[in-house]
Amino acid sequence: MKEKTPGEKNQRPSALDGKPLSRREFISRVAVGGGAFVLLSGCSRWVLPGPDDKARERIYEYIAVDYTKCTGCRTCEVVCSAFNNPVSLDGQMMPGPGNPALSNIYVHSFNPDVSAPAVCARCADTPCVNVCPVDPDPVTGRRALFRNEKYGTIANDPDRCISCGSCADACRAESVGILAPHPETGRPMRMCTLCDGDPQCVSACPYNALSLIRITSDQPYYRMSPEEVAKELSKRWYDLSA
Amino acid sequence: MGNTQASGYHKILLDINLTTGEIKRTQIPQKDIEHFIGGRGLGMKILWDRLQKPGIDALSPENPLMFMPGPFSGFPIPSASRTVVVTKSPCTSPETSPYPQASTVSYSNMGGFLGPEIRFAGYDGIVISGKAATPSYIVIEDDRVEIRDAKAFWGMKTDAFDKILIKELNNQRFQTCYIGPAGENLVSYACILHTTARAAGRGVGAVMGSKNLKAIAVKGTGMPNVADLEAFNKSLSDVRSVFKGLTGGLLTGFWRKAGTAAALQMLSDDGLMAVKNYREGTFAEIDKINAKVAREKAWVRDFACYCCCLACKKSGAIKDGQYKTIVHDGPEYETGTMFGANLMISDFNGLMKSIYDGDDLGMDIISAGNVMGFLMEAREKGYVTQSDLDGIDLSWGNVDAVLSMLDKISRRDGIGDLAANGVKATSKQVGRDSEKFAIHVKGLELAAHNIHANPPRALCYATSNRGACHLSGDNIAHQNFVAAVDSLGLCLFASDHNKWMMPGISSKKMADLLTSITGVEYDRDKFMEAGERVFNLEKMFNLREGFTRADDWLPDRFFAEPFTMGPEKGAKLDRKEFTEMMDKFYTEREWDPKTTRPADEKLEQLGLGFTI
Structure with missing residues (x-):
């Protein structure tokens, strides 16, 4: 299986493009709370007005799933894989054939019928980065796993990664559980890249079940594992024993 | 990798x-x-x-x-x-x-x-x-x-x-x-x-x-390679666009709304449905088990197969009555007709439960519904008694009897042991003239499409190489097309086989994709010829087993007993017209109308010389 490196790909204009933030700035804005959102997103606070103080703590950009629309078709997986694993042909880069095993979004299907796509939540508190045992680089401050400032995505430096698997464990314990060690190299994979600001899964979903939205930390299902999501949806949709 | x-x-x-x-x-x-x-x-x-x-x-x-x-x-x-x-x-x-x-x-x-x-x-x-x-x-x-x-x-x-x-x-x-x-x-x-x-x-x-x-x-984690990725990506976006826009919206909307269950009401209204062991084409109580009812009473979500834009699969739950809490798909056209209309069952929750049990036991609901329809008719006519049926009251519309029968069939217990052999074997055992209403071709039970008023579908059932099959194609071109589509791994529902009604992927587009993937040049004709080759190879297999024209046969019911109700009241197949249609079919296929054997030249031309 090929491995992804945190290289920048073809640049395209995006709604998310803006002044890049340094890690320090980023963290300070997290600390500031609601103010950070205004700085990050310009004027779109009206999209999801926080109902209370807690909701205003921090706003995230997040690939949210509308589970009532998702049909489990896995189109998101193949377009993610095609975009993030491009192939060079005669010097020209083009989308790859779309092997779902290389996708960063993973659809989990359950019995009774529930399909729960799992995707990196790009957690503000980055449990995966926090546990990375590699010493921060004196210049950049980055560990082997770090937050890429441009879109706030999580990236791994394969040259410094020691394949310990701590990040995947932390993701499983504290968040979605999407990060997984590569079967051969042991280095983490499936960190969402946001496809340079234009997430392919969002635009290609035939059922409009995915959207890149700004949410508050109390968004339902946020950071839940697909198993937890399925358990809850299954109860809501099918459990009529009560 | x-x-x-x-x-x-x-x-x-x-x-x-x-x-x-x-x-x-x-x-x-x-x-x-x-x-x-x-x-x-x-x-x-x-x-x-x-x-x-x-x-x-x-x-x-x-x-x-x-x-x-x-x-x-x-x-x-x-x-x-x-x-x-x-x-x-x-x-x-x-x-x-x-x-x-x-x-x-x-x-x-x-x-x-x-x-x-x-x-x-x-x-x-x-x-x-x-x-x-x-x-x-x-x-x-x-x-x-x-x-x-x-x-x-x-x-x-x-x-x-x-x-x-x-x-x-x-x-x-x-x-x-x-x-x-x-x-x-x-x-x-x-x-x-x-x-x-x-x-x-x-x-x-x-x-x-x-x-x-x-x-x-x-x-698995791998994938086969593509011969020409650039052409493939181009063809792929071309094919994806089939399911977008105005016409694409029509197609996807049709399937998403109700899946094949949409046909429950439509085909009953048209007199094309299997009702009461194929005796009728219209079910008076269809409005109790159609897609609208399913959506109201059971369906929770729509589900799709791999990379499919149509989502014809529905998931549902029984929300009231004695079978409450059962979670399953609910009626599709075949399951809803074979366990519903064909057995005169209009109790929606009972139908859901029967479908759940059929799947749970791992049984073909088409055949199971067909065999039980036959036994219900045989009992009504006095060919079998309730004691022959181990005391099960197999009367029209009796859900409990259907559930008991399914259980017995799956265990091959008592009458279930006989019914488990299919309708042809069951009819042989029941005897008298029961073969007239044992609805099969070559021993495989007919599906939920009735044919009194549908001669092309009658030809489809009679000539299909696996026995009565409603999906093998209603004419030569369609048969070849279906065989080719079935060889790609593609779903027939996403093809344009029904293009007068819905758009879909055309054989030209399929050939383009196949060319880009394999690097072997396919055009529409070569693609369709592959379908013809497959159909002829299947035929040669059956001939080697000893099948003859006498096996391309239909039960008497369709010729002898016209519908007594519905829009197609009075409809039945005409034996002379049917025979002529079959003669024409064999001739056009370059098969001998007497033996149904493909001509040697035809086989050679298709590259099937090894079967001669």
């Missing part, structure tokens, strides 16, 4: 002998790939090669059971989700033949995620032969293939087993298929199920049961 040859195929069959436990990787000849494409076509070629003489018992270890994806499988082509299960049929038999165990080919086409996963694991097909000494299941994870003990699972129904198996495998990404009690007990029309509701029917489950094989689980 993957292979270096940019051909669109791995060119490898996973060859498992359950008697010896031997696991091999067999090369597929390039010529077979070009000629038979994959799926149904390639499966037929392998069946022909492996069964070198006629009359081999379908339930014997020699009969290969094949899981065949196509060259589209594993690529993100919309609706390229199908797996074709190919084997020799345990359901069919000729009128006369020198071989007591003679039967036709069988192929059954199942949606979901299994076919793509087989290709991710690195194979273009799985061929299972032999018979395991004890109940077993197969786990395939890329190159690692294991035959494991399934004794603890033997006897389990499919819904519970599906949940337990995935726990046992400890990875949600495995794709699995399995049989239920019906397959284990060799009910001739047992199914192989995938995701508890997607099924390969028409008897293939009995073949799996005869091999002591409970389940197959597959997971």
Whole structure:
């Protein structure tokens, strides 16, 4: 299986493009709370007005799933894989054939019928980065796993990664559980890249079940594992024993 | 990972002998790939090669059971989700033949995620032969293939087993298929199920049961390479656009709204439905079990197969009454008609429960509904008594009787042991003139499409190579087209076969995709010719088994008993017109109308000289 490196790909204009933030700035804005959102997103606070103080703590950009629309078709997986694993042909880069095993979004299907796509939540508190045992680089401050400032995505430096698997464990314990060690190299994979600001899964979903939205930390299902999501949806949709 | 040859195929069959436990990787000849494409076509070629003489018992270890994806499988082509299960049929038999165990080919086409996963694991097909000494299941994870003990699972129904198996495998990404009690007990029309509701029917489950094989689980990480990625990406976006925009919206909207269940009301209104053991074409109480009712009473969500934009699968739950809490798909056209209208059942929750039980036991609901319809009619006419039926009150519309019968059939208990052999065998036992209302062709039960008012569909049933099949095509061009589509791993519903009603992927677009994937130049004609080749090879297989024109026959009912109600009241087939239509069909196919044998020149021209 090929491995992804945190290289920048073809640049395209995006709604998310803006002044890049340094890690320090980023963290300070997290600390500031609601103010950070205004700085990050310009004027779109009206999209999801926080109902209370807690909701205003921090706003995230997040690939949210509308589970009532998702049909489990896995189109998101193949377009993610095609975009993030491009192939060079005669010097020209083009989308790859779309092997779902290389996708960063993973659809989990359950019995009774529930399909729960799992995707990196790009957690503000980055449990995966926090546990990375590699010493921060004196210049950049980055560990082997770090937050890429441009879109706030999580990236791994394969040259410094020691394949310990701590990040995947932390993701499983504290968040979605999407990060997984590569079967051969042991280095983490499936960190969402946001496809340079234009997430392919969002635009290609035939059922409009995915959207890149700004949410508050109390968004339902946020950071839940697909198993937890399925358990809850299954109860809501099918459990009529009560 | 993957292979270096940019051909669109791995060119490898996973060859498992359950008697010896031997696991091999067999090369597929390039010529077979070009000629038979994959799926149904390639499966037929392998069946022909492996069964070198006629009359081999379908339930014997020699009969290969094949899981065949196509060259589209594993690529993100919309609706390229199908797996074709190919084997020799345990359901069919000729009128006369020198071989007591003679039967036709069988192929059954199942949606979901299994076919793509087989290709991710690195194979273009799985061929299972032999018979395991004890109940077993197969786990395939890329190159690692294991035959494991399934004794603890033997006897389990499919819904519970599906949940337990995935726990046992400890990875949600495995794709699995399995049989239920019906397959284990060799009910001739047992199914192989995938995701508890997607099924390969028409008897293939009995073949799996005869091999002591409970389940197959597959997971893979690879993918076949593409010959021309640039052309493929272009064709792919072209095909994706078929499902977008105004016309695409029409197509996707139709399937998403109600799936095939939309046809429940439509075909009843048109007098084209199987009602009361095919006696009528219109069900007076259809409005109690149609898609509108299902949406109101049961359906919760829509589900799709791999990369499909149509989402015709529905999931639902019974929300009130004595079967409350059962979670299942609810009626599709076939299941809703065969367990609903054909048995005069209009109790929606009872219908849901019957469908759940049919799937849970691992039974082909088409055949089970057909056999029970026959027994209900035989009882009404006094050909069998309630005591012949082990005291079960098999009267029209009785849900409890249907549930009891399903249980008995799956266990081959009492009357269930007879009914488990299919409607042809049951009618032979019941005797008198009951064959007039035993609704099968070559021993395979007709599906939910009635034919009094539909002569093209009558031809489809009579000439289909697996026995009565409603999907084999209503004319020569359609038959060839369907055989070609079934060989790609693509879903027929996503094709433009119904283009007067709905848009879809055209054969031209399919040929373009196939060219870009394989690097072999296909145009529309070459693609359609492959379909013709497959259809003729199947025919040659059946002829070798001793099938004759007398077997391209339809039950008397369709000629003798006109509808008494509905928009097609009075409709019946005309025997003379039907015979003329059949003569014309054979002639145009370049088959001898007397023997139905394809002309040698035709076979040579199609590259089927080896069958002569």
